[in-house]
Amino acid sequence: MAEEIERVVLITGAASGIGAATARSIAAPKTALLLTTRSNCEGLERTATAVREAGATVATQLGDLTDIDVPAALVALARARFGRLDQIVSNAGRAAKTEFGDFDAADVAESIAVNTLPFVALVNSALPDLRASTWGRVLAISSFVANDIGIEGTIFPTTAAGKGALEALAKTLAFQLAPSGVTVNCVAPGYTRKEGGHAALGPAAWEAAARATPSGRIADPDDIAAAVAFLLSRPARHITGQVLRVDGGLSLL
Numbered sequence: 001m002a003e004e005i006e007r008v009v010l011i012t013g014a015a016s017g018i019g020a021a022t023a024r025s026i027a028a029p030k031t032a033l034l035l036t037t038r039s040n041c042e043g044l045e046r047t048a049t050a051v052r053e054a055g056a057t058v059a060t061q062l063g064d065l066t067d068i069d070v071p072a073a074l075v076a077l078a079r080a081r082f083g084r085l086d087q088i089v090s091n092a093g094r095a096a097k098t099e100f101g102d103f104d105a106a107d108v109a110e111s112i113a114v115n116t117l118p119f120v121a122l123v124n125s126a127l128p129d130l131r132a133s134t135w136g137r138v139l140a141i142s143s144f145v146a147n148d149i150g151i152e153g154t155i156f157p158t159t160a161a162g163k164g165a166l167e168a169l170a171k172t173l174a175f176q177l178a179p180s181g182v183t184v185n186c187v188a189p190g191y192t193r194k195e196g197g198h199a200a201l202g203p204a205a206w207e208a209a210a211r212a213t214p215s216g217r218i219a220d221p222d223d224i225a226a227a228v229a230f231l232l233s234r235p236a237r238h239i240t241g242q243v244l245r246v247d248g249g250l251s252l253l
Helices: 017-026 041-053 070-082 105-115 117-132 157-180 203-212 221-232
Strands: 007-012 031-037 057-062 087-090 137-141 183-189 243-246
Touching (some): 007 070, 017 221, 031 041, 041 057, 070 117, 087 221, 117 157, 137 221, 157 183, 183 221
Parallel strands (some): 087 137
């Protein structure tokens, strides 16, 4: 099976939203996808069904990436099922709306544990595969909050810490892996629709976000997935160490 597959891609947070949209965007014959999520088994199976229908080979696995053993186990599963791992999409994460005075060091540590450290563990486990690959790619989903303030007093300082660290790590990894031909990039979405709503923002805040975005709308997950798919593609082989903002012009303000 491994000889027939052109690339093996691990996508975290693949049950819904950007992760699911990314899986659908890159699904094709000769592509193998390892899809994972923490607990949404039903959503993960919906994504798996969609990508199988597009011709991709699929494996799924539930797992909490904050568990120290899970990232390495996922990489090992990719090797066991498909013989190798060529690309990683580190998408799983969580946003928290808060303000100084309402959070402490433990909350910052939790954000880093959720938004940053799984990326480190996945990459460390997969380094031999990435370096050996002829189509090595690492893509991390960051957020506009790493560099910009939210709207109408809505701020995400602990999330900014986790995502800012993620971007810094991705850039240094890009430098380290560039000689082997592996690219490492981030995509930083602006306000993006989430299935079932977003726990950190209420309806009024979403309406305000749409008004504040120069494009006049909230992004769909497919908007973000299109950027991810390009950076994972062969034509993007000379793009590395970058943060691509897909935010409808929000970062221009």
